[in-house]
Structures are given as C-alpha cells and as structure tokens.
Amino acid sequence: MSNSKNNSTPVDAPIEIVVADIGGTNARFAIAKIQNGQVVTIDNETILKTADYATLQLAWDAFGQKVGRPLPKQASMAIACPIRGDILKFSNSPWIIRPALIPQQLNLEKLVLINDFEAIGHAISNCQEDHLKHVCGPRRKESPQGITTVVGPGTGLGVASLAFDTDKYTVIPSEGGHSSYAPCDNIEISILRYLKQHYRRVSAERIISGPGLGNIYDALGANAGLPVTHHSDSNLWEAALKGTDHLATAALERFCLNLGTFCSDMALVQLANRVVISGGIGLLIADYLPHSGFAERFVDKGRFERMLADIPVEILTYPQPGLLGAAAAFAVQHLK
Numbered sequence: 555m556s557n558s559k560n561n562s563t564p565v566d567a568p569i570e571i572v573v574a575d576i577g578g579t580n581a582r583f584a585i586a587k588i589q590n591g592q593v594v595t596i597d598n599e600t601i602l603k604t605a606d607y608a609t610l611q612l613a614w615d616a617f618g619q620k621v622g623r624p625l626p627k628q629a630s631m632a633i634a635c636p637i638r639g640d641i642l643k644f645s646n647s648p649w650i651i652r653p654a655l656i657p658q659q660l661n662l663e664k665l666v667l668i669n670d671f672e673a674i675g676h677a678i679s680n681c682q683e684d685h686l687k688h689v690c691g692p693r694r695k696e697s698p699q700g701i702t703t704v705v706g707p708g709t710g711l712g713v714a715s716l717a718f719d720t721d722k723y724t725v726i727p728s729e730g731g732h733s734s735y736a737p738c739d740n741i742e743i744s745i746l747r748y749l750k751q752h753y754r755r756v757s758a759e760r761i762i763s764g765p766g767l768g769n770i771y772d773a774l775g776a777n778a779g780l781p782v783t784h785h786s787d788s789n790l791w792e793a794a795l796k797g798t799d800h801l802a803t804a805a806l807e808r809f810c811l812n813l814g815t816f817c818s819d820m821a822l823v824q825l826a827n828r829v830v831i832s833g834g835i836g837l838l839i840a841d842y843l844p845h846s847g848f849a850e851r852f853v854d855k856g857r858f859e860r861m862l863a864d865i866p867v868e869i870l871t872y873p874q875p876g877l878l879g880a881a882a883a884f885a886v887q888h889l890k
C-alpha cells in the first residue's frame with residue numbers, strides 16, 4: 555500500500571481510523587489501518603453524494619450503517635475548503651462544519667482535519683509509482699526532490715505544492731484555483747466575455763473543473779450563434795470523451811489547453827520541477843490528455859519555454875487519493 559518516507563523501527567500495534575474525503579459533489583468514507591506510521595490497508599470504501607445528506611453527521615451515520623459495526627473513535631478528514639477559523643464553509647456545497655463540535659457529534663476521541671488538496675499531496679507521496687502516469691516532458695527516473703506542483707480539477711480546482719527534502723516531504727495547501735482566469739487567444743477572450751455576463755469575477759475554476767466544461771461548451775455555442783446549452787455535466791463529459799457531440803469535444807480540447815496554461819502558471823509561481831494532475835477530472839482524462847494540446851500549451855511560456863520543457867507532468871491514477879492522503883496525514887501525525 556505505502557512507500558511512505560517515514561522510517562520507524564519500533565513495531566506499533568495497528569490502529570483503525572475512519573478516513574473521509576469530503577468534496578463538493580462526493581463524500582467518500584473508508585476504514586484505514588495504520589501501523590508504524592504507514593497506511594497498511596483501506597477498506598469499506600463508500601462514496602455518498604453530498605447533495606443526498608443535509609449534514610456531515612447524517613452522511614457519517616449512513617456510512618456507519620453500511621459498515622455494520624461501531625466505527626473507530628479516531629478519524630482523519632480531508633475537506634474541500636481552507637481549514638481556518640471556527641466555521642468551515644465549502645465553496646461548492648451547502649455543508650457547514652464546526653471543527654470544535656465534530657468530536658462530540660461523531661463520538662470521536664481524536665480527529666485530524668486537513669484541506670482536501672493537502673490530502674492529495676500526501677497521497678502522491680505515498681502511492682506506488684505505477685499510479686503516476688506520464689503526460690509530457692522528460693520521464694522522471696528518480697524520486698522527486700524540490701517542489702512538485704499539484705493541480706486537481708474536480709467540482710472545483712484544487713492546487714497545492716509538495717516540498718521534498720531527501721526522505722521527507724511537506725504539503726503546502728493553497729487556494730490557487732481561485733486565481734483569475736487568464737485567456738491566451740481570441741477564443742478564450744470570447745469565453746471570458748461570455749462568462750463575465752454570468753459571474754462577477756471569472757476565476758480559473760470556472761473553466762478548469764467538472765462544471766467548467768459546461769461553461770466552455772455554452773460559451774463556444776453562444777459565440778458561434780448556436781442554440782445550445784448543456785444540461786448535465788456527466789452527460790457532457792461522456793459525450794466529449796466519446797466524441798458523440800463535436801461541440802463537446804471542442805470544449806474538451808479547449809479545457810485541455812487551459813489546463814496546460816494553468817499548470818505551467820502554477821509551476822512558475824511555485825518554481826516547481828514537477829507537476830502532478832489529480833482530481834476526479836484528472837482521472838477521467840488520463841488517457842485523453844497526453845494526445846491533446848495540453849503539452850504544447852504547458853511549454854508556451856515565451857522566455858520560459860525551455861524551463862517548462864524540462865518539467866515532467868504526470869497524472870495521479872490512484873482511484874481514491876483523498877482517502878489514502880487522509881490516512882497518510884494521520885499516520886504522519888501519529889508518529890510525532
């Protein structure tokens with residue numbers, strides 16, 4: 555399961571914890587076993603729709619019923635919002651979390667709360683190499699050192715950086731997905747113009763996310779004078795990837811171009827020497843992206859083109875990285 559960088563010699567008794575990855579669309583739960591600072595197993599994986607539950611507590615209870623035995627009294631939760639202040643509000647879901655009340659509400663003795671993208675950072679550091687698929691740039695031959703930029707389109711657009719120092723790593727969360735959308739050509743300027751009619755401010759997340767494909771599709775349609783609007787994100791993604799709707803496929807190609815620009819923008823900001831793409835959408839486009847215009851856009855940075863051409867870009871294909879990352883974050887803290 556893990557090739558964690560933590561070296562611990564004593565043999566601890568294994569402990570079981572609940573791990574959760576709470577996004578804007580999905581609330582994922584599982585039971586993880588941890589021993590000697592390593593994630594040993596992750597079982598009972600359950601994916602619930604956040605929209606089906608009024609609160610985190612109700613979703614937690616539904617998970618408990620599915621497991622069918624009392625849940626462990628320790629938990630690690632990755633949450634799609636900044637972990638700051640007395641009240642945590644999601645950008646893309648009506649759930650509200652009061653960290654001080656959770657232990658009592660969920661009958662917990664120990665709780666670790668981390669940003670969902672911080673969890674992805676831990677997952678990247680703890681997954682096996684075969685869960686990292688090469689997209690473009692040189693193929694990495696050695697363990698990463700220095701800074702890895704992590705970009706994850708899902709319901710929103712997560713961004714973090716991972717700082718590796720010999721056998722240790724630090725995850726630095728950010729809210730980079732809310733930086734302003736930067737159009738690169740006339741088509742993208744027309745997409746920005748269209749979206750400005752609907753949003754006071756157009757952040758990168760409005761384009762580079764699951765719902766972003768719908769925004770691009772509607773904008774391309776409106777700009778071409780076509781009477782089209784999309785109705786369901788999942789149908790649109792399916793049509794785009796299968797090639798059954800040529801406008802959806804054009805929107806997907808534009809999505810990949812914008813993802814390329816955004817990834818290299820973030821790599822420059824963080825002075826990274828590696829980029830990893832994650833998120834539900836990363837997984838969805840893992841086979842499409844290497845054959846799209848992504849790579850060309852990634853290096854299209856004027857005087858910095860050669861620097862970007864030397865950066866390997868990979869996609870994290872581990873199926874539930876938020877759960878692995880939440881478990882790994884708990885394991886790191888448990889060792890301290």
Ligand SMILES: Nc1ncnc2c1ncn2[C@@H]1O[C@H](COP(=O)(O)OP(=O)(O)OP(=O)(O)O)[C@@H](O)[C@H]1O
Binds near residue numbers: 634646707709763789
């Ligand atoms: N078949 C599908 N089912 C659900 N969502 C889909 C599907 N296909 C594409 N999508 C898009 O993917 C998004 C969900 O992505 P993901 O699975 O990463 O969710 P999440 O973890 O809740 O997101 P986040 O962590 O960014 O809040 C949806 O908002 C939707 O736009």
